[in-house]
Amino acid sequence: MRRNRPRAGGDLGVQLWQIALIVLVVAWGLQALGTFAQMRHYRDMMGTIQRQWSDGYLGAGNARGAFGKGVILLLVIGPDLRVRRLMLMEGRSVLATFKALAEFEGRTLDELRSGTAFGHNQKGHEAALAQAIAQIDNAKGAAPPAGVTAPQAAAM
Numbered sequence: 001m002r003r004n005r006p007r008a009g010g011d012l013g014v015q016l017w018q019i020a021l022i023v024l025v026v027a028w029g030l031q032a033l034g035t036f037a038q039m040r041h042y043r044d045m046m047g048t049i050q051r052q053w054s055d056g057y058l059g060a061g062n063a064r065g066a067f068g069k070g071v072i073l074l075l076v077i078g079p080d081l082r083v084r085r086l087m088l089m090e091g092r093s094v095l096a097t098f099k100a101l102a103e104f105e106g107r108t109l110d111e112l113r114s115g116t117a118f119g120h121n122q123k124g125h126e127a128a129l130a131q132a133i134a135q136i137d138n139a140k141g142a143a144p145p146a147g148v149t150a151p152q153a154a155a156m
Contacts, residue, residue: 034094045074045087045098055079057139061131063124073128074098077136081109088125109133 049058056078064070069092076085086104089096104117111117112133118125 031094038094038096041097042072042089049074049076049085053078053084056084057136059132059135059139061128061133061135063127063131069124071124071128072098073125073132075112075129075132075136077109083107083109083112088128090124109136 046058046060053076056076059075059077060073061075062070062072070090072089074085074087075083078084083104083106086101087098088101089098104112112129115126115130117129
């Protein structure tokens with residue numbers, strides 16, 4: 001009778017599990033590095049904005065869209081309650097960066113409260129904008145505009 005002896009190279013199934021585990025660990029490590037880089041970029045942008053405009057208000061908002069596509073929005077408002085800068089980071093990748101949206105500069109804060117500043121099919125953008133506006137309202141110590149309830153302001 002002949003016995004099945006273990007091979008010197010090990011079982012093929014075990015080798016595949018080892019390879020899969022190594023690939024998983026490498027992917028996790030790359031994701032961690034990418035997240036670190038994105039957080040550093042976010043902090044750098046916040047610092048740049050604070051140094052550039054020491055007066056006025058800064059609000060940040062975020063929203064996660066379908067299939068993990070996320071949006072982070074930074075809104076800079078001057079003391080006259082006009083938009084100085086609106087910056088948007090969106091995408092599924094940790095390699096996304098902020099882009100300034102010049103078409104919003106000079107608009108009033110009340111114009112942005114409409115809930116359709118980005119158009120009707122941009123719910124993630126609008127949710128992030130509503131969060132940023134709510135932060136600015138909190139910083140100013142102001143309530144939402146007359147006729148707008150708190151849930152409506154958050155849904156904007």
